[in-house]
Amino acid sequence: MKLLYEIAAPGAPSDYLYARIRSRRAELDVREKSRWGRSADPRADLRLEYKWVYEEMNQQLRNRLLPVFEYFELKTLIIALRYMAAGDPSSMFAQLQLSLLQPQIIKVLRETKQVALLTAALERFLAEEYPYFSDLTKTYLREGPGGLEQVLVGRCLQQGIARSRSRQVREFLRYLLDMRNLQAMYKHLRWQVPVTPPILSGGGLSPAACEKVWAEKNLTSLLELIRKQAKLVDSPSEDGVEDYLLRGLSARLRRGGRDPLQLGVVIDYLWRCQLETRTRGRELAGVEQVRVEETAG
Amino acid sequence: MIIKMSKIEMVGPKDQLMDVLELLRNKGVFHPDAEVKGYVHSEDEARIRGLLLNEEAVGEKIFFDKLRIKIIELLNCLPEVPSRTVYLHPIPIIDVLQELVEKHLETCREWQQQCHALRENMDALGRYLRFWSVLEPMVREVNGDSGLKFFGVTIRSVAEIDLLRKALETQTRGRCRLSTENMDDGTIVGLITTDPEMENSLRQLLSAERVPELALPEEFANLPFWEKSSALKRQLEEVSARLSVIERKQQEFSRHWLPIYRRTLDWLEERLALYQATASAYETRQCFVIHGWMASGDVAELRRELNSAFSGKVLTHELEIHQEELDRVPVIMHNPLYFKPFELFARILPLPKYSSYDPTPFLGIFFPLLFGMILGDIGYGLILGLIAALLIYFFPQRNNLCDGAKILGVSAAYATIFGILYGELFGDLGHHLFNLQPIWVERSQAIVPLICFALSVGTAHVLFGLGLGIRYDVKRKRHREALVKAINLLVIFIIGFSLIGTLVPHPWSVTMPLLATLLLLVPILILAGGLLAPLELLKNFGNIISYMRIMAIGLCSVLLADVANRLGGMTGNVIAGFLVAGVLHFFNLLLGVFSPTVHALRLHYVEFFSKFLEFGGRRFEPLSKKPK
Amino acid sequence: MEKVLLAFAAALAVGIPAIATAWAQSRIGAAGAGTLAEKPEMTGTIIILVAIPETMVILGFVVAAMILVMI
Numbered sequence: 004m005k006l007l008y009e010i011a012a013p014g015a016p017s018d019y020l021y022a023r024i025r026s027r028r029a030e031l032d033v034r035e036k037s038r039w040g041r042s043a044d045p046r047a048d049l050r051l052e053y054k055w056v057y058e059e060m061n062q063q064l065r066n067r068l069l070p071v072f073e074y075f076e077l078k079t080l081i082i083a084l085r086y087m088a089a090g091d092p093s094s095m096f097a098q099l100q101l102s103l104l105q106p107q108i109i110k111v112l113r114e115t116k117q118v119a120l121l122t123a124a125l126e127r128f129l130a131e132e133y134p135y136f137s138d139l140t141k142t143y144l145r146e147g148p149g150g151l152e153q154v155l156v157g158r159c160l161q162q163g164i165a166r167s168r169s170r171q172v173r174e175f176l177r178y179l180l181d182m183r184n185l186q187a188m189y190k191h192l193r194w195q196v197p198v199t200p201p202i203l204s205g206g207g208l209s210p211a212a213c214e215k216v217w218a219e220k221n222l223t224s225l226l227e228l229i230r231k232q233a234k235l236v237d238s239p240s241e242d243g244v245e246d247y248l249l250r251g252l253s254a255r256l257r258r259g260g261r262d263p264l265q266l267g268v269v270i271d272y273l274w275r276c277q278l279e280t281r282t283r284g285r286e287l288a289g290v291e292q293v294r295v296e297e298t299a300g
Numbered sequence: 301m302i303i304k305m306s307k308i309e310m311v312g313p314k315d316q317l318m319d320v321l322e323l324l325r326n327k328g329v330f331h332p333d334a335e336v337k338g339y340v341h342s343e344d345e346a347r348i349r350g351l352l353l354n355e356e357a358v359g360e361k362i363f364f365d366k367l368r369i370k371i372i373e374l375l376n377c378l379p380e381v382p383s384r385t386v387y388l389h390p391i392p393i394i395d396v397l398q399e400l401v402e403k404h405l406e407t408c409r410e411w412q413q414q415c416h417a418l419r420e421n422m423d424a425l426g427r428y429l430r431f432w433s434v435l436e437p438m439v440r441e442v443n444g445d446s447g448l449k450f451f452g453v454t455i456r457s458v459a460e461i462d463l464l465r466k467a468l469e470t471q472t473r474g475r476c477r478l479s480t481e482n483m484d485d486g487t488i489v490g491l492i493t494t495d496p497e498m499e500n501s502l503r504q505l506l507s508a509e510r511v512p513e514l515a516l517p518e519e520f521a522n523l524p525f526w527e528k529s530s531a532l533k534r535q536l537e538e539v540s541a542r543l544s545v546i547e548r549k550q551q552e553f554s555r556h557w558l559p560i561y562r563r564t565l566d567w568l569e570e571r572l573a574l575y576q577a578t579a580s581a582y583e584t585r586q587c588f589v590i591h592g593w594m595a596s597g598d599v600a601e602l603r604r605e606l607n608s609a610f611s612g613k614v615l616t617h618e619l620e621i622h623q624e625e626l627d628r629v630p631v632i633m634h635n636p637l638y639f640k641p642f643e644l645f646a647r648i649l650p651l652p653k654y655s656s657y658d659p660t661p662f663l664g665i666f667f668p669l670l671f672g673m674i675l676g677d678i679g680y681g682l683i684l685g686l687i688a689a690l691l692i693y694f695f696p697q698r699n700n701l702c703d704g705a706k707i708l709g710v711s712a713a714y715a716t717i718f719g720i721l722y723g724e725l726f727g728d729l730g731h732h733l734f735n736l737q738p739i740w741v742e743r744s745q746a747i748v749p750l751i752c753f754a755l756s757v758g759t760a761h762v763l764f765g766l767g768l769g770i771r772y773d774v775k776r777k778r779h780r781e782a783l784v785k786a787i788n789l790l791v792i793f794i795i796g797f798s799l800i801g802t803l804v805p806h807p808w809s810v811t812m813p814l815l816a817t818l819l820l821l822v823p824i825l826i827l828a829g830g831l832l833a834p835l836e837l838l839k840n841f842g843n844i845i846s847y848m849r850i851m852a853i854g855l856c857s858v859l860l861a862d863v864a865n866r867l868g869g870m871t872g873n874v875i876a877g878f879l880v881a882g883v884l885h886f887f888n889l890l891l892g893v894f895s896p897t898v899h900a901l902r903l904h905y906v907e908f909f910s911k912f913l914e915f916g917g918r919r920f921e922p923l924s925k926k927p928k
Numbered sequence: 929m930e931k932v933l934l935a936f937a938a939a940l941a942v943g944i945p946a947i948a949t950a951w952a953q954s955r956i957g958a959a960g961a962g963t964l965a966e967k968p969e970m971t972g973t974i975i976i977l978v979a980i981p982e983t984m985v986i987l988g989f990v991v992a993a994m995i996l997v998m999i
Contacts, residue, residue: 015962018955022962264955648972747997751990845987852986855993898979905976 004128006073006080007057007103014061021268024056028260028272031279039279045287049280050079050101056269057103064266070163070172071270074179075277076103077159080112080125081152088118088148119143122151135162153201157183161205171259171267175274178232178255180206182248184213185229189244192222208232253278302658303632306596307621309339309589310606312614317351317581317588320606320614321574321923327602328924331630332592334580339591339619348589351581361575367394368568370401371561377408378554379547386559390567397564404557411546418543425536428520431489432529434481438491441479449499451492453511455480458488464511471505472498570925577923593630593920623777629654630920639664641703645901649909651917655776657768659909666761666908667707667900672714673757674854674896676743677861678736679726680889681716684708708893726885727861743858750851752803758847759796761903762840763789765911772912784829785911787821788837792844794818843907849899857895860888938992945988952981 014020030037042048057065057072079102086095099109108128115121122140130137135158143151160180167173180203187200199217202210208228216225222241229239233251240247253274260271308330312320324330336345353361390397435452455461465478476494483489494502506513520528582589594602599618606614621629631654635643642664649659675681688709695701719725723738730736741749766789773782794814801811825833868881960974 016958018958019962019965022959023966026963026966645972648976747993751994846983848990849983849986852989852993898975899982902976902979906980 004105005132006129007076008105010058015059017061017064020059021264024268024272025263028275031275039283042283045280045283049276052276054101054103067169067172067266068269070167070176072103074159074163077155080104081155083112084118085148133162157203161203164205169266171270175270177207178252181208181232184208185232186245188213188217188225192220192225301635302654303634304596305593305629306599307619308594309591309617309619310614311587311589312610314583314586314588316610318574321577323609325923325925328922329598329602330592330594331920331922332577332580332590348582348584351578351583351588353578364568364572367398368565370405371565374401374405374408375561377412378558379550381551381554381558383555383559386563388563390564411550414546415543418539422536422539425532425539429532429536432532434483434489435491436529438479438481448493449496451502451513453490453492453506453513455488455490467505468492471501595632626655627653628918631917632920633658633660635660641706644700644703650915651919653914653917656772656914657912659913663904668711668714670850670900670903671711671896672718673850675715675857675892676718676722676854677724678716678719680892681712681719683889684712688712724858727858727865729865743854744862751848754848754851755844757850758844759792761908762844763792765908769912780828784825784833787825788840791818791821791837792840846907847903853895853899857888857892861885864888934995938995941995942988942992945984949981949985953978
């Protein structure tokens, strides 16, 4: 079974959807006009927007972008699992509203009370299509919810990179994978954890290069590697590595999204919606606004 | 036409800033500019700073803002009623209103909640009543007094009826009956009759199968079935009466207070807009300074009014507009009556720069001409003229439609004139019926002359555009661009002249001198415009060739009209022939409106305007009462 | 035979640009419909944009007419 629900309708021509998305993307630049600037529940708006894009796409486009949507929806699934583990079913149900997951998966999520039972059910449903789901219960029992999340997202990215036929999609997922590797190394180095961080293969940075930097145990050379990866003019600060890498990704996606008739438009838009949700969420929470999408490259 | 603008500096005593702004807003002719550069000498820039409101003004602003939000909230709670206009000044009662609005808001919110609850109740009761009015005859049919148990259910689709019936029979071993009825809105209502022993197992089945049971509220559930309907009606009437009492109260309140609150809100918004406008003002130790733009024709009157209102304490200076500031000057377009409707087409384009041209007059002159050249048919022209007249007569209020109709009217007149020249009345029908002969050329037979004509029109139009472009570049002191355009113009002219020579031999021998000039001009063109300049020249030729669409679309139109007549004639029956020809002519007429419009506009936007128009002008946004 | 070839050349001159125009218009039309769904005020501009590739078929038509009439 696929992770996301399938749509039989043929969908709109790609040019039509690109034009609509470009128009919506342009609206994001004028925050007062965009829905994110006024949104009371940015997460719900984000889900609504993703659902809209997913349903408007034609089969060809949907197949090409499936790994991207699977990555985002896997996060929904993981957040739902977290809420379940924390015993907060109402937040979990809210998370599942407007989700793109298969109805059977949502039904299981709603009806199952224990995480272990749920992982077993997910294994049953998804292992055939997604091999990384096959030892889900074991991973959960061995590593707990945090470890499960790490493993799932990493393997989802690896599978997406291996299966995708679209260059833009592969580049996006590769960057995310590299970002995870770099962040893991950075955290281990910064907090002086003696254990080697888990380095995932399949990204743009080779595991050998990562291991070489790790062997040096030098924060400066790691920061230099991060700068090269993000391709930004400024240097990363020690406190803002995640934001820095995200900025790098935003800049890269924005460059990829400049061609009006390419898939990059959709990926750029989906990503910018994520950033707007994050910014608006911070605004609503009263945290000083940090617009991570501001690009320097 | 683009109106001449003046750059204005206003200086006055600081305490009179708000009054000056109010006067300016009432006049609605002044566009404030928050920029200092270009208005003040650089050595004086340190002496002035952005105006900061004093503590009292900031307090007042916050007070007004809060009051405004509350009034908006209150107005959202009130129903719309026809109300009088109030002219009272809110300042004397503003404190009272501040206290009152809280109380009113509380009362209105309570009314709104009550209304909401009552309406929901009414909806639910109405739903029950509708279902029950369908179920009641069914219960009566199966004898409601027999001690049997009844379940009212709603069924989603016809396909589910059989499934449900099978499931019921299995569950109750045939001891139940399902009758169904369709409701007006398409919902299917089912009545399941069974004996009391089966009640629980049946309920489990319905829950498992997710068939929604139609359960009445507690107070109705225990009533005998023949009383349910009337009890529901009674309850509905009672709720409805309570709702109308509250609605009456709301309307009464609205009639009394709505005009007052509306007037206050308008005043508050105007006042807050004035505070907003202070953002573009500057101050020195004693004075305020406002910079901005206005139409030169309005300056004298504004100066007079400021003098009389502030006894000469507020001074207005007209400053010189420097070359580098031309792009910052806001643009106002004003056109004479004939050209006004053509602003409809000009609005599709971005605003031109202040020093550039207003595209409207060009569209007004050339659009109908090109339209007429393409359509060129007396019959179609007259029909379109009639349609335009009817639209103007019946929809005088709808501005865009009326403007469109006026354009159509002018274009139809040109189509009629060219129709006379081409000798066309519904294609060749005029020739057959009235022996109508072309004065100038018969389009269906003269493709080559028409190609020459279209190319000549194109050449003239493009050369005119280039001429305007040269004038604009000289005005903006862009001599190199002007030179490139001039060479382009000359080359096109020379080649055009030589081509004419191949058709009509020149009485004098000029070919060699022309070719020599051409050879001389090309290197100058490359020197002045760079390596890409010859490409630009080729683009100009492409633009001229593009005018051939005048011939091509026109020819299609006339051939379609001929086909319509021929097919009509082939039927051999007057009525059938009239119908067939009529339908085809109707379609040709539709195409005849759409195609020439789009292509004539395209010739303007792409081929003509690209030679001289520069877009990116700044919109004129004056301080005014209503946002324009 | 020569007439057949001329007719064939004229058909190609108008047919190939017609296919090209149709292809270009289909893409511009789809993108235009998308733009209009978001910004209905762009109607006028979109109509003009859709008409722009028609130049190809019009020029093809002119060439075809010249082949048939002038040669």
